[in-house]
Amino acid sequence: MLYAATSAAEKRRVLRERLASGELLRFPGAFNPLSAKLIQRHGFEGVYISGAVLSADLGLPDIGLTTLTEVAGRGQQIARMTDLPALIDADTGFGEPMNVARTIQTLEDAGLAGMHIEDQVNPKRCGHLDGKSVVDLDTAVRRIRAAADARRDENFLVMARTDVRAIDGVDAAIDRAKALVDAGADAIFPEAMRTLEEFAAVRAAVDVPILANMTEFGKSELFTVDQLRDVGVNIVIWPVSLLRMAMGAASRALETLTDEGHLTSRLGEMQHRADLYDLVDYEQYTRFDQDVFTFQVER
Known part of the structure:
Protein backbone atom coordinates (compact mmCIF):
# COMPACT_ATOMS: atom_id res chain seq x y z
CA MET A 1 0.00 0.00 0.00
CA SER A 241 9.24 5.66 -25.73
CA LEU A 242 6.31 5.38 -23.31
CA LEU A 243 5.75 9.14 -23.34
CA ARG A 244 5.78 9.14 -27.13
CA MET A 245 3.28 6.29 -27.21
CA ALA A 246 1.04 8.00 -24.67
CA MET A 247 1.16 11.38 -26.40
CA GLY A 248 0.49 9.77 -29.78
CA ALA A 249 -2.57 8.03 -28.34
CA ALA A 250 -3.73 11.23 -26.64
CA SER A 251 -3.43 13.17 -29.90
CA ARG A 252 -5.46 10.54 -31.78
CA ALA A 253 -8.11 10.61 -29.06
CA LEU A 254 -8.43 14.38 -29.29
CA GLU A 255 -8.76 14.16 -33.07
CA THR A 256 -11.53 11.60 -32.64
CA LEU A 257 -13.26 13.76 -30.05
CA THR A 258 -13.14 16.70 -32.46
CA ASP A 259 -14.39 14.67 -35.42
CA GLU A 260 -16.97 12.42 -33.75
CA GLY A 261 -17.94 14.27 -30.59
CA HIS A 262 -17.33 11.21 -28.39
CA LEU A 263 -14.72 8.53 -27.80
CA THR A 264 -16.81 5.40 -28.17
CA SER A 265 -14.67 4.17 -31.07
CA ARG A 266 -11.54 4.45 -28.90
CA LEU A 267 -12.74 2.53 -25.85
CA GLY A 268 -10.84 -0.59 -26.87
CA GLU A 269 -7.56 1.36 -26.81
CA MET A 270 -8.05 2.67 -23.29
CA GLN A 271 -6.82 1.18 -20.05
CA HIS A 272 -10.00 -0.08 -18.42
CA ARG A 273 -11.00 1.39 -15.09
CA ALA A 274 -10.69 -2.09 -13.56
CA ASP A 275 -7.12 -2.42 -14.82
CA LEU A 276 -6.22 0.99 -13.42
CA TYR A 277 -7.67 0.12 -10.03
CA ASP A 278 -5.78 -3.15 -10.09
CA LEU A 279 -2.51 -1.38 -10.95
CA VAL A 280 -2.87 1.10 -8.08
CA ASP A 281 -3.87 -1.85 -5.85
CA TYR A 282 -7.14 -0.27 -4.81
CA GLU A 283 -8.26 -3.36 -2.89
CA GLN A 284 -5.17 -3.22 -0.64
CA TYR A 285 -6.49 0.03 0.76
CA THR A 286 -9.69 -1.62 1.95
CA ARG A 287 -7.61 -3.86 4.20
CA PHE A 288 -6.47 -0.66 5.87
CA ASP A 289 -9.86 1.06 5.87
CA GLN A 290 -13.02 -0.91 5.13
CA ASP A 291 -14.83 2.28 4.13
CA VAL A 292 -12.57 3.01 1.14
CA PHE A 293 -13.26 0.14 -1.28
CA THR A 294 -16.94 -0.77 -1.10
CA PHE A 295 -17.87 -1.38 -4.73
CA GLN A 296 -17.27 -3.60 -7.72
CA VAL A 297 -16.12 -2.39 -11.13
CA GLU A 298 -18.11 -3.90 -13.99
CA ARG A 299 -16.24 -4.81 -17.16
Whole structure:
Protein backbone atom coordinates (compact mmCIF):
# COMPACT_ATOMS: atom_id res chain seq x y z
CA MET A 1 0.00 0.00 0.00
CA LEU A 2 1.10 3.57 -0.69
CA TYR A 3 4.73 3.07 -1.73
CA ALA A 4 7.09 0.22 -2.64
CA ALA A 5 8.06 -2.21 0.10
CA THR A 6 11.71 -2.38 -0.98
CA SER A 7 14.07 0.19 0.54
CA ALA A 8 16.28 2.42 -1.58
CA ALA A 9 19.38 0.78 -0.11
CA GLU A 10 18.13 -2.67 -1.10
CA LYS A 11 17.28 -1.52 -4.63
CA ARG A 12 20.83 -0.20 -5.00
CA ARG A 13 22.33 -3.41 -3.66
CA VAL A 14 20.29 -5.53 -6.06
CA LEU A 15 21.22 -3.31 -9.00
CA ARG A 16 24.92 -3.65 -8.21
CA GLU A 17 24.57 -7.39 -7.83
CA ARG A 18 22.79 -7.81 -11.14
CA LEU A 19 25.25 -5.58 -12.97
CA ALA A 20 28.11 -7.65 -11.56
CA SER A 21 26.50 -10.77 -13.03
CA GLY A 22 27.02 -9.44 -16.55
CA GLU A 23 23.40 -9.87 -17.58
CA LEU A 24 21.63 -7.24 -19.67
CA LEU A 25 19.12 -5.15 -17.69
CA ARG A 26 16.15 -3.50 -19.40
CA PHE A 27 15.15 -0.03 -18.16
CA PRO A 28 12.14 1.46 -19.97
CA GLY A 29 11.58 5.15 -19.30
CA ALA A 30 8.79 6.04 -16.88
CA PHE A 31 7.03 9.34 -17.53
CA ASN A 32 5.16 9.32 -14.22
CA PRO A 33 4.82 7.15 -11.09
CA LEU A 34 1.94 5.11 -12.53
CA SER A 35 3.94 4.12 -15.61
CA ALA A 36 6.75 2.97 -13.29
CA LYS A 37 4.31 0.56 -11.67
CA LEU A 38 3.34 -0.69 -15.12
CA ILE A 39 7.00 -1.26 -16.03
CA GLN A 40 7.43 -3.37 -12.91
CA ARG A 41 4.26 -5.34 -13.63
CA HIS A 42 5.56 -6.27 -17.07
CA GLY A 43 8.68 -7.84 -15.60
CA PHE A 44 11.45 -5.38 -16.47
CA GLU A 45 14.57 -5.08 -14.37
CA GLY A 46 14.59 -1.34 -13.75
CA VAL A 47 13.06 2.07 -14.42
CA TYR A 48 14.77 4.93 -16.23
CA ILE A 49 13.86 8.58 -15.60
CA SER A 50 14.80 10.74 -18.57
CA GLY A 51 15.73 14.40 -18.39
CA ALA A 52 14.04 14.88 -21.76
CA VAL A 53 10.83 13.42 -20.37
CA LEU A 54 10.97 15.56 -17.23
CA SER A 55 11.50 18.65 -19.38
CA ALA A 56 8.70 17.72 -21.77
CA ASP A 57 6.38 17.02 -18.84
CA LEU A 58 6.87 20.67 -17.87
CA GLY A 59 6.32 21.81 -21.46
CA LEU A 60 10.00 22.73 -21.84
CA PRO A 61 12.71 21.70 -24.33
CA ASP A 62 15.55 19.49 -23.11
CA ILE A 63 18.21 22.19 -22.90
CA GLY A 64 19.06 22.21 -19.20
CA LEU A 65 16.18 24.39 -17.98
CA THR A 66 15.01 22.02 -15.26
CA THR A 67 16.32 22.47 -11.73
CA LEU A 68 17.72 19.97 -9.26
CA THR A 69 14.63 20.48 -7.08
CA GLU A 70 12.31 19.63 -9.97
CA VAL A 71 14.32 16.60 -11.08
CA ALA A 72 14.83 15.19 -7.59
CA GLY A 73 11.19 15.75 -6.68
CA ARG A 74 9.85 13.96 -9.73
CA GLY A 75 12.51 11.28 -9.38
CA GLN A 76 11.40 10.61 -5.82
CA GLN A 77 7.75 10.39 -6.85
CA ILE A 78 8.60 7.78 -9.47
CA ALA A 79 11.23 5.78 -7.56
CA ARG A 80 9.14 5.30 -4.44
CA MET A 81 6.28 3.67 -6.37
CA THR A 82 8.28 0.69 -7.62
CA ASP A 83 10.40 -2.06 -6.13
CA LEU A 84 12.68 -1.77 -9.14
CA PRO A 85 15.89 0.31 -9.06
CA ALA A 86 15.44 3.68 -10.76
CA LEU A 87 18.24 5.35 -12.72
CA ILE A 88 17.86 9.09 -13.31
CA ASP A 89 19.31 11.59 -15.78
CA ALA A 90 21.12 14.34 -13.87
CA ASP A 91 22.10 16.32 -16.99
CA THR A 92 25.43 18.08 -16.32
CA GLY A 93 25.09 17.87 -12.53
CA PHE A 94 23.37 21.26 -12.11
CA GLY A 95 26.55 23.28 -11.72
CA GLU A 96 30.19 23.03 -10.83
CA PRO A 97 31.76 20.18 -8.77
CA MET A 98 30.34 21.39 -5.45
CA ASN A 99 26.88 21.53 -7.05
CA VAL A 100 27.45 18.04 -8.44
CA ALA A 101 28.22 16.81 -4.93
CA ARG A 102 24.95 18.27 -3.67
CA THR A 103 23.12 16.73 -6.61
CA ILE A 104 24.37 13.27 -5.70
CA GLN A 105 23.30 13.51 -2.07
CA THR A 106 19.93 14.99 -3.00
CA LEU A 107 19.24 12.14 -5.43
CA GLU A 108 20.38 9.61 -2.82
CA ASP A 109 17.90 11.12 -0.36
CA ALA A 110 15.19 10.93 -3.05
CA GLY A 111 15.58 7.16 -3.22
CA LEU A 112 17.19 6.79 -6.63
CA ALA A 113 19.45 3.82 -7.27
CA GLY A 114 21.83 5.77 -9.48
CA MET A 115 22.28 8.60 -11.94
CA HIS A 116 24.36 9.72 -14.89
CA ILE A 117 26.13 13.00 -15.50
CA GLU A 118 27.17 14.07 -18.98
CA ASP A 119 30.07 16.05 -20.36
CA GLN A 120 28.12 18.57 -22.42
CA VAL A 121 28.44 22.34 -22.20
CA ASN A 122 25.40 24.24 -20.97
CA PRO A 123 22.95 24.97 -22.48
CA LYS A 124 22.92 21.27 -23.26
CA ARG A 125 20.74 19.56 -25.83
CA CYS A 126 19.39 16.12 -26.60
CA GLY A 127 22.28 13.72 -27.16
CA HIS A 128 20.95 12.73 -30.59
CA LEU A 129 20.84 16.27 -32.01
CA ASP A 130 23.59 17.92 -34.00
CA GLY A 131 25.56 20.94 -32.79
CA LYS A 132 26.50 19.64 -29.34
CA SER A 133 29.56 20.89 -27.47
CA VAL A 134 31.44 19.13 -24.71
CA VAL A 135 33.53 20.42 -21.85
CA ASP A 136 37.27 19.79 -21.71
CA LEU A 137 38.48 16.54 -20.19
CA ASP A 138 39.58 18.12 -16.91
CA THR A 139 36.10 19.56 -16.30
CA ALA A 140 34.43 16.25 -17.17
CA VAL A 141 36.76 14.38 -14.81
CA ARG A 142 36.14 16.82 -11.95
CA ARG A 143 32.38 16.34 -12.31
CA ILE A 144 32.68 12.58 -11.97
CA ARG A 145 35.22 12.73 -9.18
CA ALA A 146 32.96 15.08 -7.22
CA ALA A 147 30.03 12.72 -7.73
CA ALA A 148 31.94 9.63 -6.63
CA ASP A 149 33.39 11.38 -3.57
CA ALA A 150 30.05 12.83 -2.46
CA ARG A 151 27.94 9.70 -2.30
CA ARG A 152 27.31 8.19 1.11
CA ASP A 153 25.91 4.85 -0.06
CA GLU A 154 28.68 2.99 -1.86
CA ASN A 155 26.07 1.16 -3.92
CA PHE A 156 24.62 4.36 -5.39
CA LEU A 157 25.57 4.08 -9.07
CA VAL A 158 27.58 6.96 -10.54
CA MET A 159 27.45 6.70 -14.31
CA ALA A 160 29.36 8.96 -16.70
CA ARG A 161 27.76 9.85 -20.01
CA THR A 162 29.99 11.11 -22.79
CA ASP A 163 28.75 12.88 -25.92
CA VAL A 164 32.16 13.00 -27.58
CA ARG A 165 31.27 10.42 -30.26
CA ALA A 166 29.19 12.94 -32.22
CA ILE A 167 31.98 15.52 -32.14
CA ASP A 168 35.34 13.76 -32.41
CA GLY A 169 34.43 10.16 -33.22
CA VAL A 170 34.32 6.85 -31.42
CA ASP A 171 38.04 6.62 -30.62
CA ALA A 172 37.91 9.95 -28.79
CA ALA A 173 34.80 8.78 -26.95
CA ILE A 174 36.63 5.64 -25.83
CA ASP A 175 39.59 7.65 -24.59
CA ARG A 176 37.27 9.89 -22.59
CA ALA A 177 35.35 6.91 -21.23
CA LYS A 178 38.58 5.42 -19.90
CA ALA A 179 39.47 8.68 -18.17
CA LEU A 180 36.01 8.91 -16.60
CA VAL A 181 36.31 5.38 -15.25
CA ASP A 182 39.69 6.31 -13.78
CA ALA A 183 37.96 9.30 -12.14
CA GLY A 184 35.52 7.02 -10.35
CA ALA A 185 32.66 6.29 -12.75
CA ASP A 186 30.95 2.98 -11.98
CA ALA A 187 29.47 2.71 -15.48
CA ILE A 188 29.70 4.41 -18.88
CA PHE A 189 26.91 5.77 -21.08
CA PRO A 190 28.41 6.30 -24.56
CA GLU A 191 25.79 8.49 -26.22
CA ALA A 192 24.76 8.31 -29.87
CA MET A 193 26.72 5.24 -30.90
CA ARG A 194 25.80 4.40 -34.48
CA THR A 195 26.68 0.71 -34.84
CA LEU A 196 26.92 -2.46 -32.80
CA GLU A 197 30.64 -2.43 -33.53
CA GLU A 198 30.96 0.90 -31.76
CA PHE A 199 29.22 -0.47 -28.68
CA ALA A 200 31.50 -3.50 -28.83
CA ALA A 201 34.57 -1.25 -29.01
CA VAL A 202 33.51 0.66 -25.89
CA ARG A 203 32.75 -2.62 -24.13
CA ALA A 204 36.25 -3.89 -24.91
CA ALA A 205 37.90 -0.67 -23.72
CA VAL A 206 36.46 -0.35 -20.20
CA ASP A 207 35.95 -2.81 -17.36
CA VAL A 208 32.71 -1.32 -16.03
CA PRO A 209 29.10 -1.78 -17.24
CA ILE A 210 28.00 0.17 -20.31
CA LEU A 211 24.58 1.51 -21.26
CA ALA A 212 22.88 1.69 -24.67
CA ASN A 213 20.30 4.38 -25.40
CA MET A 214 17.65 3.08 -27.81
CA THR A 215 15.78 6.32 -28.31
CA GLU A 216 13.59 6.58 -31.38
CA PHE A 217 14.31 9.05 -34.18
CA GLY A 218 17.94 9.41 -33.09
CA LYS A 219 21.44 8.63 -34.34
CA SER A 220 21.48 4.99 -33.25
CA GLU A 221 19.76 2.18 -35.06
CA LEU A 222 17.10 0.60 -32.85
CA PHE A 223 18.96 -2.58 -31.99
CA THR A 224 17.22 -5.46 -30.26
CA VAL A 225 17.91 -6.59 -26.72
CA ASP A 226 19.55 -9.75 -28.08
CA GLN A 227 21.84 -7.76 -30.40
CA LEU A 228 22.96 -5.51 -27.56
CA ARG A 229 23.45 -8.43 -25.21
CA ASP A 230 25.66 -10.13 -27.79
CA VAL A 231 28.08 -7.17 -27.85
CA GLY A 232 28.28 -6.95 -24.07
CA VAL A 233 25.89 -4.09 -23.24
CA ASN A 234 24.75 -4.23 -19.61
CA ILE A 235 21.85 -1.76 -19.49
CA VAL A 236 19.51 -0.68 -22.28
CA ILE A 237 17.12 2.24 -21.93
CA TRP A 238 14.14 3.37 -23.97
CA PRO A 239 13.98 6.84 -22.40
CA VAL A 240 11.07 8.58 -24.13
CA SER A 241 9.24 5.66 -25.73
CA LEU A 242 6.31 5.38 -23.31
CA LEU A 243 5.75 9.14 -23.34
CA ARG A 244 5.78 9.14 -27.13
CA MET A 245 3.28 6.29 -27.21
CA ALA A 246 1.04 8.00 -24.67
CA MET A 247 1.16 11.38 -26.40
CA GLY A 248 0.49 9.77 -29.78
CA ALA A 249 -2.57 8.03 -28.34
CA ALA A 250 -3.73 11.23 -26.64
CA SER A 251 -3.43 13.17 -29.90
CA ARG A 252 -5.46 10.54 -31.78
CA ALA A 253 -8.11 10.61 -29.06
CA LEU A 254 -8.43 14.38 -29.29
CA GLU A 255 -8.76 14.16 -33.07
CA THR A 256 -11.53 11.60 -32.64
CA LEU A 257 -13.26 13.76 -30.05
CA THR A 258 -13.14 16.70 -32.46
CA ASP A 259 -14.39 14.67 -35.42
CA GLU A 260 -16.97 12.42 -33.75
CA GLY A 261 -17.94 14.27 -30.59
CA HIS A 262 -17.33 11.21 -28.39
CA LEU A 263 -14.72 8.53 -27.80
CA THR A 264 -16.81 5.40 -28.17
CA SER A 265 -14.67 4.17 -31.07
CA ARG A 266 -11.54 4.45 -28.90
CA LEU A 267 -12.74 2.53 -25.85
CA GLY A 268 -10.84 -0.59 -26.87
CA GLU A 269 -7.56 1.36 -26.81
CA MET A 270 -8.05 2.67 -23.29
CA GLN A 271 -6.82 1.18 -20.05
CA HIS A 272 -10.00 -0.08 -18.42
CA ARG A 273 -11.00 1.39 -15.09
CA ALA A 274 -10.69 -2.09 -13.56
CA ASP A 275 -7.12 -2.42 -14.82
CA LEU A 276 -6.22 0.99 -13.42
CA TYR A 277 -7.67 0.12 -10.03
CA ASP A 278 -5.78 -3.15 -10.09
CA LEU A 279 -2.51 -1.38 -10.95
CA VAL A 280 -2.87 1.10 -8.08
CA ASP A 281 -3.87 -1.85 -5.85
CA TYR A 282 -7.14 -0.27 -4.81
CA GLU A 283 -8.26 -3.36 -2.89
CA GLN A 284 -5.17 -3.22 -0.64
CA TYR A 285 -6.49 0.03 0.76
CA THR A 286 -9.69 -1.62 1.95
CA ARG A 287 -7.61 -3.86 4.20
CA PHE A 288 -6.47 -0.66 5.87
CA ASP A 289 -9.86 1.06 5.87
CA GLN A 290 -13.02 -0.91 5.13
CA ASP A 291 -14.83 2.28 4.13
CA VAL A 292 -12.57 3.01 1.14
CA PHE A 293 -13.26 0.14 -1.28
CA THR A 294 -16.94 -0.77 -1.10
CA PHE A 295 -17.87 -1.38 -4.73
CA GLN A 296 -17.27 -3.60 -7.72
CA VAL A 297 -16.12 -2.39 -11.13
CA GLU A 298 -18.11 -3.90 -13.99
CA ARG A 299 -16.24 -4.81 -17.16
